[in-house]
Amino acid sequence: MAYSEKVVDHFQNPRNVGSFGSSSDVKTRADIGVGIVGAPECGDVMQLQLKVTADGVIEDAKFKCFGCGSAIASSSLATEWVKGRTVDEALQIKNTQIVEELALPPVKIHCSVLAEDSIRAAIEDWKKKNGIAVAEEANAH
Amino acid sequence: MAVKTPIYLDNAATTRCDPRVVEAMLPYFSEKFGNAGSRNHRFGWDAEDGIETAREQAARLIGADAKEVIFTSGATEGNNLAVKGAAEIYAKAPAGQQGRGHIITCTIEHKAVLDPCKRLQREGFEVTFLDPPADGVITAEMVRAAMRPDTILVSIMWANNEIGTINEVPQIGRLCHEKGVIFHTDGTQWVGKMPTDVERDCIDLLSWSGHKMYGPKGVGALYVRRRKPRVRLEALIDGGGQERGMRSGTQNVTGIIGFGKACELCLVEMEHDRERLLKLRRRLEDGLSGRMEVVQVNGHRDRRLPHIANISFGFVEGESLMMGIKDIACSSGSACTSASLEPSYVLKGLGVGDELAHSSLRLSFGRWTTEEEIDYAIESISKAVEHLRKLSPLYDLYKEGVDLSTIEWQHH
Ligand SMILES: Cc1ncc(COP(=O)(O)O)c(C=O)c1O
Ligand code: FES
Numbered sequence: 001m002a003y004s005e006k007v008v009d010h011f012q013n014p015r016n017v018g019s020f021g022s023s024s025d026v027k028t029r030a031d032i033g034v035g036i037v038g039a040p041e042c043g044d045v046m047q048l049q050l051k052v053t054a055d056g057v058i059e060d061a062k063f064k065c066f067g068c069g070s071a072i073a074s075s076s077l078a079t080e081w082v083k084g085r086t087v088d089e090a091l092q093i094k095n096t097q098i099v100e101e102l103a104l105p106p107v108k109i110h111c112s113v114l115a116e117d118s119i120r121a122a123i124e125d126w127k128k129k130n131g132i133a134v135a136e137e138a139n140a141h
Numbered sequence: 142m143a144v145k146t147p148i149y150l151d152n153a154a155t156t157r158c159d160p161r162v163v164e165a166m167l168p169y170f171s172e173k174f175g176n177a178g179s180r181n182h183r184f185g186w187d188a189e190d191g192i193e194t195a196r197e198q199a200a201r202l203i204g205a206d207a208k209e210v211i212f213t214s215g216a217t218e219g220n221n222l223a224v225k226g227a228a229e230i231y232a233k234a235p236a237g238q239q240g241r242g243h244i245i246t247c248t249i250e251h252k253a254v255l256d257p258c259k260r261l262q263r264e265g266f267e268v269t270f271l272d273p274p275a276d277g278v279i280t281a282e283m284v285r286a287a288m289r290p291d292t293i294l295v296s297i298m299w300a301n302n303e304i305g306t307i308n309e310v311p312q313i314g315r316l317c318h319e320k321g322v323i324f325h326t327d328g329t330q331w332v333g334k335m336p337t338d339v340e341r342d343c344i345d346l347l348s349w350s351g352h353k354m355y356g357p358k359g360v361g362a363l364y365v366r367r368r369k370p371r372v373r374l375e376a377l378i379d380g381g382g383q384e385r386g387m388r389s390g391t392q393n394v395t396g397i398i399g400f401g402k403a404c405e406l407c408l409v410e411m412e413h414d415r416e417r418l419l420k421l422r423r424r425l426e427d428g429l430s431g432r433m434e435v436v437q438v439n440g441h442r443d444r445r446l447p448h449i450a451n452i453s454f455g456f457v458e459g460e461s462l463m464m465g466i467k468d469i470a471c472s473s474g475s476a477c478t479s480a481s482l483e484p485s486y487v488l489k490g491l492g493v494g495d496e497l498a499h500s501s502l503r504l505s506f507g508r509w510t511t512e513e514e515i516d517y518a519i520e521s522i523s524k525a526v527e528h529l530r531k532l533s534p535l536y537d538l539y540k541e542g543v544d545l546s547t548i549e550w551q552h553h
Contacts, residue, residue, distance in 0.1 A: 014532060066535045
């Protein structure tokens, strides 16, 4: 299968790779929301960490991804898109927008779903840490 | 030393046709283009002579008599004809009834054996699918334990196409002969690369294919034993009665000529090729294991074909790895590379952890693979793995000393 130029670009030069500390560090930090979705047995694990200000603006984002090129590109793109947005704005990001931007073929749609899920999971984690009620819809998947 | 890219390390999928094979085929397209069934003129005789020479070349490669070789369109057809054709003849009850007999095969066969067996299961036969142990080798003991009084057929591949493991073929064959059970083996990855003698190895039915041994695609052969025991098959394709009635249809003369030539060359060059390929495989496996941590060579340590290496790179997903080594043509057991999004059933069957199954590459070599290409591949794969491990959340966890199996993953 041929990849779109954008997928190849994100694959070769992934944006915002990394984390804000070890997995145990970030667990206790209230300014960091961590979302880990997928499972190694499924061949895809996406980890998104968001650094969020007290008033809910995503200052910074970091990702790591075990998955195919499309999954890596989707999560790399997600970090670019969430930066500077409020958490509520970030929750509006839909996997279909990722599919369109990266020109993903149908078999790779689930990679984009994973990226959307990781945004939700990270925001949910941040909200929980900060005592903010999590909307029901966040668990929709 | 500069190597020419892309590098082809997917010889288990198919091989380049040997130029000597192509040359042998050419006259049969334009000058000797006759139908081997035309018994009354020069063109027909030339084609028939060519085919009979090819039949002898094929027979010699496996220690058989030319009369025991049936030309097919490849191993898929050979496997279908062997399994379905033998089941039909040796059935214990007529079509439409249950209890037609018991068949033994294994879960890591090629689909061209698995799917015919599943069809037979729906048609009143009982099939035992043996699970391989962790080293991937199906033993005669495993087959013996599965044998029943109504067992009519055993079909166990000689060597596996994904991991290259070698099953206990002469032993399984001997067991089948002891019990009076027909023994078929899919020799697609074995024949032409490794010494084969259907007498010594106790084989009744053996399928193989041209395009895995430097011959053309779309042609193969099925060996059908004629003595002790005389094996009979029900044809799948009826018509003009070619190939002793077992495979009707005008013969693919050019393909068969190429197949015969490829068999002849394999017989001559086997010893040399085999040693060279084994050296290349060791160089690759040692090179990669030496450069990185958590690299696992899949399958039995020694009982493996010289030309196939199947290696898992922990914490890195196979399709992304292939994307990172774009100038190396190979294949992966990763789900992401398959249309079904399922990881390799062969690796899963071996009990290779699911995540290591997703992390595997199959690299397979051939007559023209060089040491320089192997060194290039080691370099390129190591770099890509390094790049991807920097991106891998699993590698971080591993580095932090977290046991991945203790984490509650969010399956979907
Ligand atoms: C073990 C095995 N059996 C059967 C086949 C099918 O062979 P063919 O392509 O000749 O139908 C292959 C090749 O894909 C194979 O590796
Ligand atoms: S992660 Fe498997 S197809 Fe994308």
